[in-house]
Amino acid sequence: MKSHLLLLSAMATMASAEPLESLPLFNGKDLTGWNGEGYVVEDGAIVCTPKGRILKSDSRFANYALDLEFKLTAGANNGLGIHYPGHGDPAYTGMEIQILDDAAEEYQDLRPYQFHGSLYNMVPAKKGALRPAGEWNIQRVIVNGDDVKVELNGQQITAGKLSELQQKFADHAGVKRRSGQIAFCGHGDKVSFRNVRITEWPPAANVAGVRAAGFEPLSEGKDLSAWKVEPGSEDHWTMVNGIIKYDGRSTAEVKDLWSKKSYKDFTLVFDWRWSDVGKKMERPVIGADGNETGETVEVEELDSGIYLRGNSKSQVNLWNWPVGSGEVYGYRMDKKQAAAVRAAVTPKKKADKPLGEWNRTMIILKGDRLSVMLNDEMVIENAQLPEIPAEGPIGLQHHGHAIDFANVWIRED
Structure with a gap:
């Protein structure tokens, strides 16, 4: 034996090898495959309304690249939950990648790990790649075993090793996880998401x-x-x-x-x-x-x-x-x-x-x-x-x- x-x-x-085929996570018509409150579909996009809180996928994911486009309104705040277990605050039971109009005046005193693209409360993102409110941004999130990376409009802005973060943030439940649901984490501000697709690959x-x-x-x-x-x-x-x-x-x-x-x-x-x-x-x-x-x-x-x-x-x-x-x-x-x-x-x-x-x-x-x-x-x-x-x-x-x-x-x- x-x-x-x-x-x-x-x-x-x-x-x-690099995966080749991506699949849609949003059909552009309705919220089939998602559940939550305060989100609607308008003009082929998922839109967070004033009642928007957590919208989560019906499926779990492990090793993947998540591609999406998003558009912020002035001062808007949202988030992208990964490795979310489906309950609690995604920023802590899972991990949250900040989605934020950090150019707005009210956000000038943010801590480094609160700007757009940051792994909230853990890994700060590089600034400068976010387009002005009202314009569409293209974002890719790569979650592959120990690695988490965020690319925004063609630039890598965030990179982290979960094993290292787990040691640094020992009380953070989400950083210990290696799979989970995907979630949009609304705060009642209007943010739109479209062309949401996922590319999965098997274990090595x-x-x-x-x-x-x-x-x-x-x-x-x-x-x-x-x-x-x-x-x-x-x-x-x-x-x-x-x-x-x-x-x-x-x-x-x-x-x-x-x-x-x-x-x-x-x-x-x-x-x-x-x-x-x-x-x-x-x-x-x-x-x-x-x-x-x-x-x-x-x-x-x-x-x-x-x-x-x-x-x-x-x-x-x-x-x-x-x-x-x-x-x-x-x-x-x-x-x-x-x-x-x-x-x-x-x-x-x-x-x-x-x-x-x-x-x-x-x-x-x-x-x-x-x-x-x-x-x-x-x-x-x-x-x-x-x-x-x-x-x-x-x-x-x-x-x-x-x-x-x-x-x-x-x-x-």
Whole structure:
């Protein structure tokens, strides 16, 4: 197993390319994909009204470039929230990039980290690139792992390392986050936003290393050629910049995504993240023996999984339950199985990263024995799956929640 640990670590090597395709976050017509109060759509732009406060995206994002245009009125104040968890003040529960007519007379005594483009209260922006109130500005925000950068009208005005800021601002909750929703942070002043687009890219992967180890890609290129896309799923399971994206809204009879090829023994490595925001629900606490303890915890309900050998019972769960991802629910819940079987398919610990961040997973299936590693932690080790089929395809399963997959590689063992 040690060699698999080394391989998984090797996949963390930086080897990413500049993304090519951007997607709209605002359709120019209405606020589909956003929720909040005090914002309207006028002339193809999102406009903050006197009642405008927080308008947040319905989706979470991790590594991306956000492009937008904005227009200020005289003295207007707003903000762009990133890594926002959906509650509280985005400047502190997430991070806020200042959007401000800092040329206005009332702002002449601002502190350096309050001017336009600053990472509010932490990183000051360079001045001089902001156009006068009433003119459209072009802004790009790059959020890539540890790095945050802001470009305004073709000039880089802000750059920060989140790891360094986390040490400097130890009490700031938002700087510890590496994913979240995007938000406009209004103060009742009229500010307009248009052409809001996002370009996402997957986590870096040591492609040469995994190829040398005998793995073949299941998510390479610009299409889903390795997968069966059922009629009704074409616009819902898509490939964007190497990311397999599912929006949770397929109308196909078979909504899951199945590999065209069948596999016997294999090692599967892949990244995945929740792009969705789930509803709060109570979910059971599971003991090490695979039985419910009688306690429940309120979680944000999100649910998906990986079907092994074409079999729904042998599903490795990806979800936000207290027990953590990696569980094989179909076997744990089967009271006909031996106690040792049910205990073995229960994760040793919850190793999931915070919602919205990328998780790196390895599934090893040999005969009827399963091991699962999640974020360098062995959560399932040599668990038996009695009567699992000897061969079958791999399925990316879902329960109506938006989810991303990337760097999907498989080796037949």
